[in-house]
Amino acid sequence: MMDIKGIQQKLSTFSKEREWDQFHTPKNLAAALSVEASELLEVFQWLTDDQSRKLDKAQVADVEEEVADIAIYLLRICDVMNINMEAAIKNKLDINAGKYPVETAKGNATKYNKRIK
Amino acid sequence: MMDIKGIQQKLSTFSKEREWDQFHTPKNLAAALSVEASELLEVFQWLTDDQSRKLDKAQVADVEEEVADIAIYLLRICDVMNINMEAAIKNKLDINAGKYPVETAKGNATKYNKRIK
Amino acid sequence: MMDIKGIQQKLSTFSKEREWDQFHTPKNLAAALSVEASELLEVFQWLTDDQSRKLDKAQVADVEEEVADIAIYLLRICDVMNINMEAAIKNKLDINAGKYPVETAKGNATKYNKRIK
């Protein structure tokens, strides 16, 4: 169980103390989040799928740090925009269940790729 | 309190039923996460900072859906790689507290920009 | 007039000499391009629109380097996939002219944002 409100409260205090709220517009946070997502991708960009499943310790540490950066900006943007992240996730899971019925979505990469567009 | 394990369990079952585990390599999930992060940014890309604080209902619904997609891939990559997301976040909060002391990080956009590099 | 073929030839030789062709799959080059595009965005992420128009010398040098990285991967992916970049651009300019007639596309950010989706 993750204490989302608790982390968001810490992030909010951290930003206020540094007078960073002026930079934390939804637009800027969305840009920062996408920059961090690319830093995560950078770890994997030249690896094969197989290598990406067998990272060494230093690479795993990089991934953990980038995952944390993404999570932090995601929780921050939800806080700033008053979005209930858990409700948004549950809602999307329902949408996905309707969009990808087991029978038609099963196992083909090409179809899968078209499906998710 | 968000039940991370519970959501990850649902995502894992969802993927298994559709035989999507073969596509869910860490590398592919990182790519998919960055694509979703860009879809979030797309909502804001031509807006002023001020407009980005005053989205209309349809825009907020778009944001909620993109936020959910990002969260879903983030939870999924943590599950596939056995990363404890909450521990990674807490660890990063400590790093950030050391990196950006209140006195030096306070309030200047240019400095802030250089700091976070 | 930019000598696209000449630059692509240099990039191809550079990659061959280092035995990097194995890494330069279209998928990996697309990932690398998106990572570089985020590095460009990173320069601007906390700046106001106004500040983004008045970069200092160091920031302009950063932008020039990121722009070059993006151009290099773009030319490389076109070479590897046998895509005629200039023809693709001209084709897209025609599409855009049909999609955004002057009368309806004029000057409103919200409309513009919806238009480009």
Add this chain to the structure above:
Amino acid sequence: MMDIKGIQQKLSTFSKEREWDQFHTPKNLAAALSVEASELLEVFQWLTDDQSRKLDKAQVADVEEEVADIAIYLLRICDVMNINMEAAIKNKLDINAGKYPVETAKGNATKYNKRIK
């Protein structure tokens, strides 16, 4: 030989006629470019490296359109910021030649990955 100035002139006229210059700040163009780069990546995200080398006609058409979108924003940002793209590319090729000598950069993905950081 690609007529960069000619294309930039067309893009500039296109933007002016639609009163879009107000939206084309360097920051917004960088965001738009990164969104388009992700749309290119989206075509490949669930494919294996091998499949990414053998796209079907519809996928190639998608790639051509996304490549054009990226090129258009890249040329536009260079125009708006008075950056000479060809000079920036040549400068970066020299930097890369110094950074990755053939002897040390040859053929290993892990090393390659670390090199490019």
